[in-house]
Structure formats: structure tokens, C-alpha cells
Amino acid sequence: MAADLAVDLAARLPSLLERTDPATASGWRDHPPRMGFFTDTTVCIGCKACEVACKEWNHVPEDGLELTGMSYDNTVGLGADSWRHVAFIEQPRRPARDPGTEATCAAASGVADAGIRWLMASDVCKHCTHAACLDVCPTGALFRTELGTVVVQEDVCNGCGYCVSACPYGVIDVRRGDGRAWKCTLCYDRISVGDEPACAKTCPTDSIQFGPLDELRERADRRLAQLHAAGVGDARLYGRDPDDGVGGDGAFFLLLDEPEVYGLPPDPVVTTRDLPEMWARAGVAAVALAGSVALSFLASTAGRQR
């Protein structure tokens, strides 16, 4: 049985492994272009308007009003009740090894000689091309929209929590007291009528940009080249590459340091990439178990005859 499944899965796998448009791979025909976010963290001012607009528009409940002491970040991370999260990273300068730092600092944050730089970044669900949450959801509550985004149907989710363990970015979570899984919908209700998501709409610096993913990728490439030309050597795109472990993110970022500094995994891989092998091995293990049981009877009988 498990072996049959592995075969079946292998037949369906092209959509898991290849560079395809996710909406097409999910069976949508004549669908609009894939929409996404490009979050340019170099212009983020940490105002958290995105967090507020998201909560307001999506009726996301309040989830505690504690001060964490982590710079200006009291949201801490993404979860069932935080679909945008602004990270604040304070980095003291190390004079010993910073020939290019002055330029970096000035270009990045305008704080040329404070001795620290302050990185701010608004994180969100990545709407992965190969979304682990969606793959593992047993009820079909998570689905791929015609716009290529990943959305939970709250009337279907039974709160099994599989998506929570599967997401390589720590995005989706189960809401306490409610029992169901929640995350960013990329404002499915707004964008399906041609509006832009609440966070992008409200962002005063255009750090959060919304649009067709192809256009956003071109824009991001231009911005990266501009920053590199200005001497900001540590600028890099994150989630832009369609050949990465999740097939590229529908929501990608321009960062000024390594991803893990922002709380992002440096090399995420969709766990279902290994599932065909897991099924195959489970099949072999099941056969081995059945064989061992048979053997234990054979050995006992032989022993009895002796």
C-alpha cells in the first residue's frame, strides 16, 4: 500500500519539484498572474503601521500587550495572531573590520556615525511556491488561490496542527481558544477585487510593495544593483530565487544581513521534497515488520519440533 502511494505521489510530483506557476500546478486555468510582496527592508522605518493595518482589516485578535525588552519589538514573531511582524535589530559597529561600513550605514539607514545600525524588517507569510503547510494539510483547509497565494479556509480547518510543524519559516500557528490555524491571506478579499493588501497600502515608505511577482522580481533586481553600486555590499535578496528549497517565495525580501539575523532560516527546504523517499522507506519498513512477525513464528515452530 505504501509502495503504491509512493508511485502515485511520484506521478504527481512534478508540481512539487519543478519550476511551475503554483496556481497552474494546482489546477487553475486562465488565472490572473501570481501576486506577491517585495519587502525592501532598507527603507523600513519600523513604524509598525503594517502590523496595525493587518490586525484591523483582518480582525486579528489582540494577543497580549507585554513589553519584551527586545528593542522596539513587542510582537516577537509571526503566529496565529500576528500576520505581519516588524523585527528590530540593533548592531554595534566593529571598527576593526569595517572599511566599507560608513557607506553601508549612510545608505542603509541614514545614521552615519551613531556607532550602531538599526535594521528593521517587516516579516510575513512567504506564500511559498512549494508550500509545506498546504502539502501536509489533511483536510484541504489550506488551498492555493488563483492568484498563487496560500490561504486557510477557516470553516474547514479542524486544528490538527500539521501545518504548524511543517512550515519551515514558523509562520502559521493555531490560535489559542479558537483551535484553528491562522496566517496571512495576502488579503485575499482585497486583492481578488483588485485592491492591494492592507499592509502594503498603509506602508508609508513603500518598504512593502505588492504586485505581480514577475514585476516585483525585476524591481528587486534593479534595487539590489542600485544598492551594490552605492557600496552597500551586504544587501541581498532573500526568497527571490525560484530554484531555492521552496521554489521561491511569493513574498520575498531585500535584507542587509544574513537571514537568521532577522529570524529567517538561511536555507529553507520544503519538507515534502523528501516525502516520496519517506513513503518508500515506510513501505519497506512495513514489509520488514510483516516479515519479522512471520519469521518469529517460523523460528518458534522449528524450535518446537526440535
Next chain:
Amino acid sequence: MSTGARGEQPTVPAAEFRSYSGQPILNKPVWGSPDIPGYLFLGGLAGAGSALAAGAQLTGRAGLARVMKLGCTTAAGLSLVALVHDLGRRDRFLNMLRTFKPTSPMSVGSWLLSAYAPAATIAALSDLTGIAEPVGSVATAVAALLGPEVAAYTAALICDTAVPAWHDGFEEMPFVFVASAASAAGGLGMLAAPLAEVRPARLLGTAGAVIELAVVALMQQRMGMPREAYRQGKAKRFSRAAQLSSGAGVALAVAGRGRAATTRLSGAALVIGSALERWAIFEAGLSSAEDPRYTVVPQRQRLERRSRDRPGRSARPPTAGWAY
């Protein structure tokens, strides 16, 4: 960070590890204890037990067959209760059968269980009451055919996640799980079946325990840095206890051949050892999700390896002089 025993590759030096204020990258699994580790254990016990029951019936060991059938039905029932109890919306448990998705081990498992549990139950009821024996035999056979899959699929279930201590063990985990299942089922037979019939159960249980302990060690050896999650905190205590219990079970079975007290005691130790191993694996997964080190370090190592294999592409873009 310890570099582990001889022969293991040392992990990346601590100074290389960076994170966002030490916050976890993954969201912690919402799966709870005892529901989920209990489910892994009971599913294994039932799955391997049904195969043992069918073998006992075929070879005329009616006492062993009855014990195993009753045990499997009870375990299957309890495991379903545990699964439903762990849902955020228990009233929606039937949504599990709303669709069939081979990409979701939980979906596959739900369908598997919804065929297996009735078969195991019919087999037990028919055995107890003597009613509809042909139907009971068919049910026994069906349960025996599905049982090993029930015992094995749960490995894919926990490995098909982003949790480092689970996912990175995916090559060996199915073998750990079926060996643990064999140990539990054999142990139950030794514990409760008529002494004259326990021999196959003893062979299966002791072999299962030995293989389980060996493959767990191999799995940890091969999974790289996330193995450390098995060697700390609750996971360490559970796996120590599992080693002791399963080890004692095997020793008693070998030393006290045939004697009633040692057989029963050995059976109980094997069952408990199997359960403790599931708890160890479960807890190792949780702690590996809670600490960003388990996510970042192996991924960094992967990037470094890739850039070594493909020279010219650096894993780390040049960083300016910012301290961290």
C-alpha cells in the same frame, strides 16, 4: 556545544551561530503530550500486534491470538481518542476524510486507520463472542495486512515536518518505529498470553527492542547536529529510561527463559521501553523546534557544503563590520 562522541563531525563553532534575539525560527508544534507520543506508541503496538495475532491464529495459538486482538482493538481505540483529543476543533474530526492527499501523511493515515480500526475491532469481537467466525478471520487478515502500514506511516507523519530532530532522521525513522512496534506487541504477548504460546512474541519483542535501540543510535549518528536534541533535557531522560527498560526486558527474556515471572516482567519492560522511546523522540522534536540553533546550524552547514562544491559562489555574502 559539545562535539559529541568520537567519529562524529564537529558542529559549527558557536561563534558562527547568529539568530534574532535568540528567538526560535520555527513555531513550536502544537501537538501535545500524552496525545501524540501516546498515539505513536499505541498505533505501533496495534499495528504490529495485529500481524502477531494473525500469525498466532494461523499456527493454532488461540490464547496469544485473543490477547493480541483485544490489545490491538484497545490500542487502536485509544489512539483514535488521542488523535481526536489533540485536534483544535474536535467536532470537525470527520474533516480528516474530506479528501485524500498522498502529500499529507496525516490524510493517508486517517484513511488507513478508518479501514484498520474496524477490522481490528471486528476481529476481536468475533474472537471473544465466537460469533461469525469466518468474518472474524477475514477481519483478522485485513488487520494483519494493514497493521504494519499503521505502524510505519507514523514515521512519515512526524518526519514530514520542518522539525529538525524529526525530519533529519527520516531515513531511519520508519525502521525505528516498526522495531519499536514489534517490541511493544511482542511485549504485550509475553505479558498476557498463555505461557505455552509466548515464544513467537518473545522472539519478536526482543528482536524488536534490540533493533530499535541500534537503529535509534544509527539515526542519531547520521542526522548531524540535530542529534543533540536527543541528548539533552527531557528527551535524554526519556531515551535513557527507554534504553534501561528495553535492555532489561531483553536481558530478562534471555536469562529467564520460560519462567512465568521473568516472562511477564520482561514483557512489561519491553512495552514500557517502546513507549518511552516514542516520548524521547517526541520531546527531542519539540526542543529542536524551540531552539533556533537546530534550524540555523544545519542549514548553514548545507550552504557551506554547497559553496565548497560550487566554488565561486559564496554561501555568505560579504558582511560589513557589524558586530553580532
